[in-house]
Amino acid sequence: MPLPQQRMALTPALVAQAFRAIANLGPTGDLVRCDDGDFARHVSNLLDTRPRGDPWLFAYGSLLWNPVTTSLEQRVAVAHGWHRSFCIRLESYRGTPDRPGLMMGLERGGQCRGIAFRLPASDLKAQLDRLVRREMPVKPGAGVPTNVPRWIEVRTVGGPLPALAFVVDPKGTLYAGRHGPEETADILAGACGYGGSCAEYLHNTVAHLEALGIRDRNLWRLQALVARRLAGTDGAAPVGP
Secondary structure (H helix, E strand, O other), X not given: OOOOOOOOXXXXXXXXXXXXXXXXXXXXXXXXXXXXXXXXXXXXXXXXXOOOOOOEEEEOOHHHOOOOOOOOEEEEEEEEEEEEEEEEEEOOOOOEOOEOEEEEEEEEEEEEEEEXXXXXXXXXXXHHHHHHHHHOOEEEOOOOOXXXXXXXXXXXXXXXXXXXXXXXXXXXXXXXXXXXXXHHHHHHXXXXXXXXXXXXXXXXXXXXXXXXXXXOHHHHHHHHHHHHHHHOOOOOOOOOO
């Protein structure tokens, strides 16, 4: 169904204001880079627990606009019992230790509309390897992973499908808890790392959801709040480098 013709308040020009050139200094805190053995274990576990039928991937955030897998088919899908949440702390990539950012995760409760991508079964091991390397590049040196792969059920017009999704473990070392919209907007407007800004991450996700005919009301409100902060129309000075 086409969406109402509304322009995003968070424009590319405003997103550009949030960018700062930051060097990649590697993992921070107690995080360490995953090695080939770590990735192989994740892939092996996913293959061992894979449901029967075609393999599908549920994309709800950056995998919509920055995929690393091959898609043979795509369907609008709803994950019941899960919702998008900016609840993963980023001290690297799109944040820094002194100004951490937030990444979206799939958290318990509500529902989330995204896209299910059918992956090639003949090349599934390689597809999963690319996914875990992209989504889980680091691990806590002592602690619990936060963004973890799991097979869930999603619903489509063609019926329910088992799909791989990356979901949040609230016991994870990088779990940031829940923030209100205003506080989340403050963080997203100001955080940037070597991989870009959180404002860019939000803009790309909302824009691609809109192009797919999907409007997440919480993200739509959030992009407007971030835009106000970057423009300085919320009563504060414009956010910038």
